[in-house]
Amino acid sequence: MPINLVLIGPPGVGKGTQAGLLTERLGLVHLASGDVFRGEIAAGTDLGRVASGYIERGELVPDDVTIGMMESRFTTLEAMTSGFVLDGFPRTVAQAVALDARLEALGTVVARVVSLEAPDDVVVARLSGRRTCLNCGAVFHIETMPPKQEGVCDDCGSKLVTRTDDKEETIRQRLAVFHTQTQPVLDYYAETGKLFRVDGRGTIEEVYRTAIGGLRV
Ligand code: AP5
Ligand code: MG
Numbered sequence: 662m663p664i665n666l667v668l669i670g671p672p673g674v675g676k677g678t679q680a681g682l683l684t685e686r687l688g689l690v691h692l693a694s695g696d697v698f699r700g701e702i703a704a705g706t707d708l709g710r711v712a713s714g715y716i717e718r719g720e721l722v723p724d725d726v727t728i729g730m731m732e733s734r735f736t737t738l739e740a741m742t743s744g745f746v747l748d749g750f751p752r753t754v755a756q757a758v759a760l761d762a763r764l765e766a767l768g769t770v771v772a773r774v775v776s777l778e779a780p781d782d783v784v785v786a787r788l789s790g791r792r793t794c795l796n797c798g799a800v801f802h803i804e805t806m807p808p809k810q811e812g813v814c815d816d817c818g819s820k821l822v823t824r825t826d827d828k829e830e831t832i833r834q835r836l837a838v839f840h841t842q843t844q845p846v847l848d849y850y851a852e853t854g855k856l857f858r859v860d861g862r863g864t865i866e867e868v869y870r871t872a873i874g875g876l877r878v
Contacts, residue, residue: 663744664689664876665769667751667760669846670777672835673784673791674861675868677800679777680748682869690743692734694727694750696798701730716826719834721752721842728759735763744772752843757850774850775872777861781836788832792821806865 666683668676677693684691698716701709708730715722731750735741751757764770790803792812796819801808808815826835850856857875861868 662772663742663769665744665764665772666746666876667771667774667850668746668748668777669752669774669843669850670861671779671781671784671839671843672832673788674777674779675787675865676748676777677798678865679775679869679872680746681800682865683746683872688743690745691748692731692745692750693748693798694731694752695748697730697734698722699798717831719826719831719838721838724753724755724759728756731756732759732763735767741767741769751846752839754845754849757846771850771855773857773876774847774855775875776847776856776858777868777872778858779861783862784836785829785832788827789829791824791827793824795820795822 698712792801794814797817799816
């Protein structure tokens with residue numbers, strides 16, 4: 662059975678960073694709903710146009726749109742055979758129920774749900790210094806993980822930018838949405854016994870080691 666993981670946590674806690682390590686070291690396929698939306702916006706698609714207003718305001722894109730978009734991603738053979746790490750999805754109970762149904766139809770299940778946890782002031786500091794590659798989505802931090810050359814992606818050489826939803830006011834809104842709409846997803850998974858809570862305040866490697874400890878089933 663492939664290892665199918667879900668990473669849940671507030672904005673800026675390090676979901677994308679940890680998903681990158683899990684992908685690199687365990688050979689999992691990284692499926693990040695936020696990255697998919699940003700790709701659609703960059704490509705100027707109808708889906709991107711629908712999603713952009715919600716993202717700019719720090720609100721969730723409606724469930725029907727998000728579920729439809731993510732369901733189509735589970736059909737790739739690579740994701741189904743290697744296992745995947747979901748980053749940013751599900752973030753409502755309706756999305757979690759839809760995910761379970763979709764995976765059941767495909768003959769697989771979520772193996773573990775890793776909850777990355779850190780107080781609001783820690784994640785705000787992380788997001789304020791984040792720089793993201795416009796081209797490949799690689800993530801840096803001006804203090805804790807600076808690129809070799811300022812403003813330039815180490816991986817592909819493209820320009821690094823501050824995400825448009827990383828303004829202080831929007832960060833606060835995203836945090837509020839996490840606490841009200843995504844926290845119940847943790848309760849949903851706690852009932853299944855699959856939830857593993859990880860202190861996200863350590864270094865990137867410390868957090869990775871703790872998270873990996875929870876994968877030994
Ligand atoms: P999404 O892209 O998923 O954003 P998010 O959940 O707000 O999370 P971030 O990507 O901002 O943070 P992260 O946890 O990945 O942290 P990172 O690793 O980058 O969603 C964006 C929007 O899309 C949503 O607001 C919504 O509108 C929409 N959307 C997406 N999915 C949706 C869904 N399912 N339903 C509805 N709408 C949806 O790290 C942050 C920074 O910290 C980086 O600079 C990094 O270098 C640094 N860092 C990471 N770990 C550490 C560490 N241990 N120590 C020090 N620094 C660290
Ligand atoms: Mg992310």
